[in-house]
Amino acid sequence: MKLIKLDAIDSTNDFLKAISSKDDLDNFTVVTAENQTKGKGQMGSKWQSESGKNLIMSALIKDFMFDNEQFFNLSLIVSLSVIEALKSLNIPDLSIKWPNDIMSYNKKIGGILIENTIKSDGRIVSVVGLGLNVNQTNFDELPNASSLAVILGKPLDKTVLPELIIEKIKEKINSWETSASVFWSEYYNTLFRKGIPMPFKNLNSDNFGQNFMGIIQGVSSTGKLQVLLEDDSVSEFEIKEIQMLY
Template sequence: MYKIYPKTLFLGQKIQYLPSCQSTNDEAATLIAQTDPAEGTLVVTDNQMAGRGQRGNQWEAKSGQNLTASLILKPTFLSASEQFWLNIAISLGIYDLLQPLVGDALRIKWPNDVYVGDYKLGGILIENTLYSYNIAWSVVGMGLNINQTDFSYSTATSLQQQSPLPNGYDVAGLLSRLCETLEQRYLQLRSGQRDTLKISYLQILYRYQEEHLFEREGQYFRGTIIGVDSTGRLAIADHEQVRYFGFKEVSFV
């Protein structure tokens, strides 16, 4: 399985397939520690038993029904303070794959969840290894709900639920196409096209320029997302001031 042939320069040209594993991110980190893997190497599994999400959450995915993979990159052109630019490029690559299939309700929820309307279709977990002031390695974990149709969380959804096909989706075929869209966005980032990426990212950001309720340290407030700064902090306009929040400092309500 997963003999894919993406039309890419390097991304997805080498694949390590595991029928089952605890975490593809952990397996990718082990590859980095023990070998010198080629940039663009993918670690893919049918059954991820202990997938992780942001804030330590566990990722729920039934065996063989979804896309669970980790991508190894070497974004040495990014400093440690520029890590969020990789989130932007990866988010856009995933959006480019899914938007033609599910339509304009697709959004990226800051910092790195994939939503259709108010339902979560997938998530991204990027773990970086630093060398001096720059990123040496990045492991990009991706979990996308493809053919699964029953979830323990009422807010979860899948590609099959949003845009059903009689026999479901070809997960390997989607992974091959994802390699292509991810590489296009990554090469944009590597060539310095940050303004283009930022504009595209804000256009697909969940609840962008809409007033909503947020929670911080048990306190609720109304605000409007107006952007993301260069370090990845979410900018929320609260009355006449703009407040900036890191990954674990504010929650959507």
């Protein structure tokens, strides 16, 4: 694993995308930063992190996906890999809040943002961004967030995490063809609030802002959330169409 360490950068994802477009970087090249001034989350949200306390990393992943219908497979692999890495550190009650927030109990401890580029020859190159709250303890303005240090009651060495997570990702990519169904099952079983009645907010333009009750059933092969509605029908939602209220 090639590791590029930065002190401060606007976005590790943007930095890695820029250098990967110019250089023939090794697969699984990782960029980390102590401080990120313009961190990004899903749907353009900002990822805020105290300088020097958390894991901010982006990884280059090539030669895995060859069809844009497979985009969610990488999201699944990365989410499960982070979960496995955290389990090895004894972080309790881990789950994946669709599509790829990492939770412990009902608190968000990490988020994943994957940006895919389709090259002129059809190859798909992915930059996987991960923000993980490690040693930050002040979440006054983020009541739904927590960190590994808060959960375990002690600080951790965050420098061990990139290699640990990348090794898990490599293992899953290498065994994907024979183990895809197993990984999908693991992802289903790790979904936050799966099978529990809960309220949602509709973000569709037709019914924007309306709340409704539903039960998460699973996720489609293309990454849509499958929700059982009160009329016993199952609807599928894109990330921009629905918000969990918990």
